[in-house]
Amino acid sequence: MTPALTTAAATAAATPTAADGHGFLSPSGVEIAFLLVGLVTLGAALVTVTTRQLVHAALWLVVALGGLAVEYLLLTAEFIAWVQVLIYVGSVVVLLLFGLMLTKAPIGRSPDADSGNRWAALTVAVAAAAALVWVVVDAFRTTWIDLDGAAAGSTRVTGASLFRNWVLPFEALSVLLLAALVGAIVLSRKAKATTTAPAAAAATPETPATSPSPAAPAADGTPGAKEGAR
Amino acid sequence: MHLAYPAVLSALLFCTGLYGVLARRNAILVLMSVELMLNAVNLNLVAFDVWLSKAARETLHSGQALTLFTITIAAAEIGIGLAIVLAVYRNRGTSDIDKLRDTAEGRAPDGPDGPDSTDRTALTAEETEKAEATA
Known part of the structure; x- marks a missing residue:
């Protein structure tokens, strides 16, 4: 008990307002909300990786990602939360649904959604989960997040740190997005040029619409892919 | 808030995604599981950034900046990944990763x-x- 108390005292010294009135697991209101949303998120994630209906997996992924956005809001990181809603729920899941549609995924239950090594995968995942949870709980047993005061992730704070300290990675990331856009277009157009005859390619001089949004590459790639698949 | 809550949730989500990557057979389901793993890492980054931004005087908000970068890279990854999956489906007629064994070793040579x-x-x-x- 004594080392735990000294660690708590050290934490209290580091964070002046926190860590004195906390009991074990300290079930405050925000923690109960976090726990409930976390259970929903984890359940949706489990259904996502275990269901045999492919479209349902994508729709449960929406629930899991939206639950994570709510968790970000509870952690006062609101800008990240709305970015999560915009990019993941808004575009990534839509792209995944388009992918499922274009690869002619079966609507009902598909019996071969899981491969034969699922028991080995289950063993690995459960062992990794046990090890990670044990280590994490043991390491951060006496650590509390102080959620009072100004939000740690408001748009103002995030924007200031992003454009004051992280400008160079930000610009490099925009170059990477451009490379991904060009790469997706090249991937879909090159395969189309090999599968279709030059006469057919000349007959349909399809110009892919270049959209400035970051989620554009596969949205540009998919119509050409659909043309080629038929 | 106890730091163990987001850390444990992130660990469990990561292992769920790990199971999905190892056990799924459809390539698009594998991509979904990869997204779950990336999101678990994002939750960890945000939680530790919120903790450290209150515990320390000077902070760069590196956790939230890295979370934004991870989200962007995940969007690029899903675009390229789906383009590759669709190209494979167009050439092979399947997106079943158990059947894409052209570079597998240990099979009959002829x-x-x-x-x-x-x-x-x-x-x-x-x-x-x-x-x-x-x-």
């Missing part, structure tokens, strides 16, 4: 390689004709 490749070229030629007919 077994499926020769006739399979000629078969595949015949198949793509047939698809080409079909595409011409429909176009």
Whole structure:
């Protein structure tokens, strides 16, 4: 008990307002909300990786990602939360649904959604989960997040740190997005040029619409892919 | 808030995604599981950034900046990944990653390689004709 108390005292010294009135697991209101949303998120994630209906997996992924956005809001990181809603729920899941549609995924239950090594995968995942949870709980047993005061992730704070300290990675990331856009277009157009005859390619001089949004590459790639698949 | 809550949730989500990557057979389901793993890492980054931004005086908000970068890279990854999956589906007629074993080792040296490749070229030629007919 004594080392735990000294660690708590050290934490209290580091964070002046926190860590004195906390009991074990300290079930405050925000923690109960976090726990409930976390259970929903984890359940949706489990259904996502275990269901045999492919479209349902994508729709449960929406629930899991939206639950994570709510968790970000509870952690006062609101800008990240709305970015999560915009990019993941808004575009990534839509792209995944388009992918499922274009690869002619079966609507009902598909019996071969899981491969034969699922028991080995289950063993690995459960062992990794046990090890990670044990280590994490043991390491951060006496650590509390102080959620009072100004939000740690408001748009103002995030924007200031992003454009004051992280400008160079930000610009490099925009170059990477451009490379991904060009790469997706090249991937879909090159395969189309090999599968279709030059006469057919000349007959349909399809110009892919270049959209400035970051989620554009596969949205540009998919119509050409659909043309080629038929 | 106790730091163990987001840390444990992130660990469990990561292991769920790990199971999905290892156990799924459809390539798009594997991509979904990869997204779950990336999101678990994002939750960890945000939680530790909120903790450290209150515990320390000077902070760069590196956790939230890295979370934004991870989200962007995940969007690029899903775009490229889906383009690759669709290209594979167009050439092979399947997105089943258990059947894409062309570079697998330890198989019969003269077994499926020769006739399979000629078969595949015949198949793509047939698809080409079909595409011409429909176009």
